[in-house]
Amino acid sequence: MALTENDFNGKDLKSQKSGYVLFFADWCGHCKQLKPIWEQLANTKTHYLVAAVDCTSGNKDLMSKFEITGFPTIYVFKNGKYAGDYDGGRSLEDLKNYADKNFDMPKNPPPPPEKEEETKGNFLLWILLILAIVAVVLYYWFYLRK
Numbered sequence: 001m002a003l004t005e006n007d008f009n010g011k012d013l014k015s016q017k018s019g020y021v022l023f024f025a026d027w028c029g030h031c032k033q034l035k036p037i038w039e040q041l042a043n044t045k046t047h048y049l050v051a052a053v054d055c056t057s058g059n060k061d062l063m064s065k066f067e068i069t070g071f072p073t074i075y076v077f078k079n080g081k082y083a084g085d086y087d088g089g090r091s092l093e094d095l096k097n098y099a100d101k102n103f104d105m106p107k108n109p110p111p112p113p114e115k116e117e118e119t120k121g122n123f124l125l126w127i128l129l130i131l132a133i134v135a136v137v138l139y140y141w142f143y144l145r146k
Contacts, residue, residue: 001042001051005062011082018078018103019049020086020095023063025056028071037092044096048103049077078103 003021007014013021022038024031042050055063055071062068066075066082074086088098 001049003051003053005059007051008062008065011065013049013077013080015049016080017049018080019046019051019076019099021049021075021077022052023055023066023068023071023073023075024052025071026054027056031072034072034090037090037095040092041095046099047105048099076102 003013020041022034024034038050038052042052044050053059053062055068066073076083076086086098088094
């Protein structure tokens with residue numbers, strides 16, 4: 001996911017997600033080495049943000065706001081708030097392990113409420129079942145009791 005200055009409020013993300021933001025330059029050799037790992041991480045289904053800012057395409061204000069002096073730079077965000085530099089390993093496993101330990105899973109949303117039609121339908125089925133039982137009991141009582 002590519003980010004621009006419009007995705008930030010100061011040093012915080014407009015989104016409330018936790019995750020990584022990579023600041024990179026296309027001409028940087030280390031960035032070129034990290035690119036396939038970053039793409040793998042971004043293409044993995046994760047509960048955390050994996051985003052990047054291309055510092056060569058007009059994001060100079062963002063570079064100065066975050067004091068980016070070298071490439072690649074990876075920052076950590078927790079619940080949309082800037083939390084500091086990522087200083088761990090740059091392998092896919094290192095990035096995943098750090099994220100699993102430090103970025104909380106989103107809370108499960110509450111189950112959707114039952115649909116009113118289903119509830120009404122179930123109620124009617126119960127009424128019909130009770131009426132059928134009453135009918136059988138009455139039939140037995142009046143006709144088969146002799």
